[in-house]
Amino acid sequence: MKISLNWLKDYVNFTIPPEKLAHQLTMAGLEVEKIETVNDDTVFELEITPNRPDCLNMIGLAREVAAILNRPLRLPKIKKIRFPRESCAITILDKQGCSRYIGTVIQNVAVRNSPEWLLQRLQAIGTRTINNVVDITNFCLLETGQPLHAFDCDKLIGGKIIVRRARDGEKIVTIDGVERTLNSSVLVIADAKRPVAIAGIMGGKETEVTQDTKNILLESAYFDPVLIRRAARSLGLSSDSSYRFERGVDMNMVEGGSLRAIFLIHELAGGTIVQRSDNFPTKRMMIQRQIVVSRNQINQLLGASMTASRCKTVLKKLDFKVTMSGREILKVTPPFFRNDVKEEVDIVEEIARILGYENLPLSLPQIKMMNIKIDTKRPLERVIRQTLLGLGFDEAITYTMIDEGSLKKSHVNSSSVVRVKNPLTKDQEIMRPSLLPSLLSALLTNFNRGQKNIKLFELGKVYVDSQEINTLSLIMTTPHLEDWRQSKKDSLDFYDIKGVVEQVIKRLGSKGVIFVPAQQPFLVKGKSASIKVQEREIGFLGKITEDVLRHWDIKLKEILYAQINVKELFSKIAFQRTYQPIPEFPSIVRDVSLAVKTNTTFQQIKELIQEQKPEFLSSVEFVEQYVGDKIPAGHRGMTFSLVYQLPSRTLREDEVNAVHEKICQSLIENLGAIRR
Amino acid sequence: MSWNFEEIRQKALQEIFAITEANELESLRVKYLGRKGLIAQIFSSLTSLSDDQRPLVGKNTNELRNEITQFIEEKKKEIQQLKEKGDAQESLDITIPGVAVELGHQHILIQTMDEICGIFENLGFAVYEGPEIETEFNNFTALNIPVDHPSRDAFDTFYLKVEDPTNKGRYLLLRSHTSPSQIRIMQEFTPPLAVVVPGKVYRPDAVDASHSFMFHQIEGLLVDQGIKFSDLKGLLSIFCKRLFGENIKMRFRPHFFPFTEPSAEVDISCYICEGKGCSVCGRKGWLEIMGCGMVHPKVFQHVGYPKGKYTGLAFGMGVERMAMLKYGINDIRIFFENDLRFLRQF
Known part of the structure; x- marks a missing residue:
């Protein structure tokens, strides 16, 4: 909200420079966002918090300034007016929406330009000036906080005012010249036939006060904040009036504002009051609350040591009524317009605010130990991060809200997707059920910007059936080590990403994780695997299909992707780790080179060996595989090492040879392998 | 021989x-x-x-x-x-780069969250993570933000097409701040409590250089008997010095949050102009970094704590904002683009 300092000086005297006043207001919770010089005036732009609608006007702000600077407040004089007995034809049909409506009919007003002082006040803060009557309603709104509206009385059909809900589809042209279609959530002021104003938001063009207007009806009302807020939203229309009604105006000021306007109209436009009525159907006056608070309570919450009389002085400056009960207890009655002050802590804040937070003491809290279960996820996530950073993966954070189209593009199933009710754009339609679209999008961004060697991971959530699942995803377009001394390894394959996933699992110490062939619609069959623990799939990895890459317009062939449910992975971690003694006696290593049938897996070979429980054997290590013209068709070459070792003694060559030969023979017999 | x-x-x-x-x-x-x-x-x-x-x-x-x-x-x-x-x-050209696996880079937001949480962990706080999908009760009602109250404007919210199992006819939402985790923590544990909550939050803001519909916050909560406003000042002074350096100046400015009373915003002296006023701080000389206050008695009431038994302090800050201030980043969107040339700077 903008305020002019010249105008402010009408109500409170001060001599401190504007910058100093701005600082003081800011430190009292009325933040001055901007200071401008307009001719010989200074204009502040204030950020008023939603709890302080009483500060959305000059008098309210002057009251704060007077309290902060300890100066007297001068309120504008309103002469007693004697009203005629005759009342206006006002009917309130929606008594919830409109709890009070004061109408005043003034005849024979002289509508003309406003005097210089009025123009200056309004122009300083950028309010458009129209004519004296309209300018007065705007001036009173800014001065008292009470929105007012003047109708051209002769244009009201039937000379009537009806406060009611709009009918669906009913139309009105507002004073900004825009035709608006209303609905039943909107409260309107209507005459006998049609809406003449959108209540609390904007008046209608057809009944506005112009230079030709002779007789006016001045409206001063209280409209329900929620109703106005919803109507303003549904119409996409807000105004100085709606802004104040939404936050709640002072029920008492409905009358005060009206009187102030009548006084000024009488001064500047003349005229005679012929009708007046105050429709107050619910008589819902605000109850004056008394809040009892002790000096001790105030000091304990603030960590301060103030006297009760000091507190009393501060509160009285803000128009709070304070009586003392003994020397310790304050009985405080906040003014009507301070609807935000409801309980003891609110009183404490008022005192703290006016004294200045910076003047209150500072202490260090005692933080006690808590016996609460510690979240084990964080340290484990840190292990994952450290491992992947060590392997050269950069960490991404992507948007968790995505568009549904990107799922289709990625061939990701969207059956249990969580949808957003009110997305701003298509990009926020759904909560992602997979990290694949997110990482493909990050990869594309980089690729389009000329970045080549991309290895990204994200530890984020996916959302399935409104469950949040912590998930690790990896995407890579480049092998691990780039060594300028060696010729470039230009392609990468399944084993590059499997190695990364294995490292993560190894670092975590998760047990029982196996890789089995699997098919995901976005991964190439035969070059992808499912990651399983006890028959449960906890993730997958492999090469992304060219089809998906084409949809994304990514012009790279080899892109590897992995995704793992980390909660499942964490649940398989063996926390008990036991030291294994380092072998004292040397091992004997024997390599085996076989040509096996293409569909024979290393896992099968390993299992076949281990099933025999051969003596002395401590491990089977993969060495290499070879495919080429030296291998018979339908076969591939595979070399692995058998490591023999005993903890108790050194093995002899002859005893190892015997066992080894037996193993080789069984592989040849059982797998139809050929020794190379 | x-x-x-x-x-x-x-x-x-x-x-x-x-x-x-x-x-x-x-x-x-x-x-x-x-x-x-x-x-x-x-x-x-x-x-x-x-x-x-x-x-x-x-x-x-x-x-x-x-x-x-x-x-x-x-x-x-x-x-x-x-x-x-x-x-x-025959000496080598030692200016040729060495050969090693190029280490990856942790996202700067994760680093910032770790740094902030780490400061509080050192002071005795525990880290807690709450869900992003929340109920209206936790996100608003229990935090003394009544449904249909204008104060909810500041917390504009994404709703999901999923009915709230605890509140028929209402829908689950994406939390608009990390504060609902306060409610979960207080419902689960009895004081003394000292907890920080990092995480993602969502608001339907149009995306520009300073707004994002998804961002990160860190919430802090300290509840016990006899926690005072002066403790809030002391705690956050220590925090600011540890995060921004011993020479940082700070101030507490009254503000409004429905779930704290008294409430404050914390400003630090602008790192660019050192308080003289420049374009970064909007010629104010100060940069707003966090909101804080004493836990509102209504909040304690909503979680079922006995009336008047406990007091508490709470604070919340935007992680992106902290990182932007600390590293001179001027566009919030860059955090989520994941351009390697950005990620690899940190």
Whole structure:
């Protein structure tokens, strides 16, 4: 909200420079966002918090300034007016929406330009000036906080005012010249036939006060904040009036504002009051609350040591009524317009605010130990991060809200997707059920910007059936080590990403994780695997299909992707780790080179060996595989090492040879392998 | 058998002299000094000598052995020195980059969250993570933000097409701040409580340089008997100094949050202009970094704590904003683009 300092000086005297006043207001919770010089005036732009609608006007702000600077407040004089007995034809049909409506009919007003002082006040803060009557309603709104509206009385059909809900589809042209279609959530002021104003938001063009207007009806009302807020939203229309009604105006000021306007109209436009009525159907006056608070309570919450009389002085400056009960207890009655002050802590804040937070003491809290279960996820996530950073993966954070189209593009199933009710754009339609679209999008961004060697991971959530699942995803377009001394390894394959996933699992110490062939619609069959623990799939990895890459317009062939449910992975971690003694006696290593049938897996070979429980054997290590013209068709070459070792003694060559030969023979017999 | 010591000596000397490689020297050493070497042979032949010849020949043999040993040692040093000299002549271009796995880079937001949480962890706070999908009760009602109240405007919210199982006819939402985790923590545990909650939050803001529909917050909560506003000032002063440096100036400015009373915003002196006023701080000299306050009694009431038993302080900050201030980043969107040239700066 903008305020002019010249105008402010009408109500409170001060001599401190504007910058100093701005600082003081800011430190009292009325933040001055901007200071401008307009001719010989200074204009502040204030950020008023939603709890302080009483500060959305000059008098309210002057009251704060007077309290902060300890100066007297001068309120504008309103002469007693004697009203005629005759009342206006006002009917309130929606008594919830409109709890009070004061109408005043003034005849024979002289509508003309406003005097210089009025123009200056309004122009300083950028309010458009129209004519004296309209300018007065705007001036009173800014001065008292009470929105007012003047109708051209002769244009009201039937000379009537009806406060009611709009009918669906009913139309009105507002004073900004825009035709608006209303609905039943909107409260309107209507005459006998049609809406003449959108209540609390904007008046209608057809009944506005112009230079030709002779007789006016001045409206001063209280409209329900929620109703106005919803109507303003549904119409996409807000105004100085709606802004104040939404936050709640002072029920008492409905009358005060009206009187102030009548006084000024009488001064500047003349005229005679012929009708007046105050429709107050619910008589819902605000109850004056008394809040009892002790000096001790105030000091304990603030960590301060103030006297009760000091507190009393501060509160009285803000128009709070304070009586003392003994020397310790304050009985405080906040003014009507301070609807935000409801309980003891609110009183404490008022005192703290006016004294200045910076003047209150500072202490260090005692933080006690808590016996609460510690979240084990964080340290484990840190292990994952450290491992992947060590392997050269950069960490991404992507948007968790995505568009549904990107799922289709990625061939990701969207059956249990969580949808957003009110997305701003298509990009926020759904909560992602997979990290694949997110990482493909990050990869594309980089690729389009000329970045080549991309290895990204994200530890984020996916959302399935409104469950949040912590998930690790990896995407890579480049092998691990780039060594300028060696010729470039230009392609990468399944084993590059499997190695990364294995490292993560190894670092975590998760047990029982196996890789089995699997098919995901976005991964190439035969070059992808499912990651399983006890028959449960906890993730997958492999090469992304060219089809998906084409949809994304990514012009790279080899892109590897992995995704793992980390909660499942964490649940398989063996926390008990036991030291294994380092072998004292040397091992004997024997390599085996076989040509096996293409569909024979290393896992099968390993299992076949281990099933025999051969003596002395401590491990089977993969060495290499070879495919080429030296291998018979339908076969591939595979070399692995058998490591023999005993903890108790050194093995002899002859005893190892015997066992080894037996193993080789069984592989040849059982797998139809050929020794190379 | 007699030995011509002088001849052996001359020959050995010549041979040693002619040598250029360390391995040749070694075979020479074996030839003369080894277990089956010439010297050993001479020694073993001593037994066939007469008693008066033996001492002299023995003495000569010893002398010869010592001499050859010395020659070999000297030659060894010489070869070593030559080798070092040679190495120096064919020196490497040490300005070529070394070879190692290029380490990855942790996202700067994760680093910032870890740093902030770490400061509070060192002060005795525990880290807690709450869900992003929340109920209206936790996100608003329990935090003293009544449904349909204008104060909810500041917390504009994404709703999901999923009905709230605890509140028929209402929908689940994406939390608009990390504060609902306060409610979960207080419902689950009894004080004393000292907890920080990092996480994602969502607001339907149009995306621009300073707005994002998804961002990160860190919430803090300290509840016990006798927690005071002065504690809030003290705690956050320590935090700001540890995060932004000892010389940072800060101020507490009254503000409004429905779930705290008294409430404040914390400003730090602008790092660009040091408080003089510049475009970054909007010529105010101060940068707003967080909201805070004393937990509102209504919040305690909503979580079922006995009236008046506890007081507490709470604070919340935007992680992106902290990182932007700390590293001079001027566009919030860059955090989520994941451009490697950005990620690899940190």
